Amino acid sequence: IRFEEKQSQNPVLAAVTEENKVYSLPYSSFLEVIEVAKTKDVRPVDLVNEIITQSVPLTESFDELKLLVPVEAPEVWAAGVTYQKSKEARNYEATNGKLDATTFYDKVYDAERPEIFFKSTKERTIGPSGDLFLRSDSNWQIPEPELGLVLGSEGEILGYTIGNDMSCRDIEGENPLYLPQAKLWARSCSIGPAILLAETVEDPYQFEITCKIYRNEELVVEGSASTNQLKRKFDELASFLRKDNIVFPGTVLLTGTCIVPPNEFTLDDGDQIEIEISNIGKLINPVKSQVAQV
Ligand code: DO4
Ligand code: MG
Structure with missing residues (x-):
């Protein structure tokens, strides 16, 4: 997902788990995740899961987020x-x-x-x-x-x-x-x-x-x-x-x-x-x- 950060109003890329926990990702877009996974020769899901295991979920719940388009489809x-x-x-x-x-x-x-x-x-x-x-x-x-x-x-x-x-x-x-x-x-x-x-x-x-x-x-x-x-x-x-x-x-x-x-x-x-x-x-x-x- 992408959501708008409350203070800065900047878009944030995040992953949502099956338990509805939200983890922000250190990438600016879905396509960047795909690119980085390709250069590391791993599957995008493994890249995302590795980041999740090393970080803590957001305190805000999924329902509180102001969601944006998940990809800015040209x-x-x-x-x-x-x-x-x-x-x-x-x-x-x-x-x-x-x-x-x-x-x-x-x-x-x-x-x-x-x-x-x-x-x-x-x-x-x-x-x-x-x-x-x-x-x-x-x-x-x-x-x-x-x-x-x-x-x-x-x-x-x-x-x-x-x-x-x-x-x-x-x-x-x-x-x-x-x-x-x-x-x-x-x-x-x-x-x-x-x-x-x-x-x-x-x-x-x-x-x-x-x-x-x-x-x-x-x-x-x-x-x-x-x-x-x-x-x-x-x-x-x-x-x-x-x-x-x-x-x-x-x-x-x-x-x-x-x-x-x-x-x-x-x-x-x-x-x-x-x-x-x-x-x-x-x-x-x-x-x-x-x-x-x-
Ligand atoms: O033929 C016109 C459009 C059909 C369409 O949008 C659909 O089947 O979903
Ligand atoms: Mg249609």
Whole structure:
């Protein structure tokens, strides 16, 4: 994780143990941990564990920290229609509910080449507790809770995080060429709170994802899914992103959604979105409808 130190307001990189103890790390970023581990020829998790055994945890608890994005991802990309549920939801948008038509969503679900689109940049991406903005020209907006892959420059998976690929279903459903506008605007993407190091994950197809949306402190939407429902492999998605491309270290690739709120639901100012992924944590963001104040 990264958090803001109370007095100096400087960002601090830290590790959180399974017991929720927080240890600050003598590095400025997640990528520095990866680099140092490489030069010492050790696994990043062993480097971090060695530091933990030689230090004491912070007196503040994890819940008291002002969390920041765990990595300042230069770019965020996203894969789409990687779960059956996402394909069905897009078909509903694109066909006004006439689900017998075959669409380009059906085609991409089965095609060799996955859908991968540009989602966000460092400046547009927010961390835990930050306000997500709604688009002012959409009346049908939802969060998309997704597992995020944190990539190195070769497209290798360094770790896993949580991401929210906020989406405008009406804009996307009107015309597929509107996808960038349905997906990308200021504060339309959040990531965090933590990065789970790749080498500590035995089976990345066993993550449990849950999403809860609260309105006036009442739970209004709840859904859950597992990465075992994913149609693709994570390495496959990362290799398509990398093909003939530059992957900046720390790029996050969101891997698609499998949780879609009921069709009549749209986000509103003041809603709170909570996305939890097993062993990674909970990404909580309030929603604001003030996109004009960027
Ligand atoms: O096809 C449009 C976007 C799909 C997407 O974002 C998803 O499946 O998560
Ligand atoms: Mg998505």
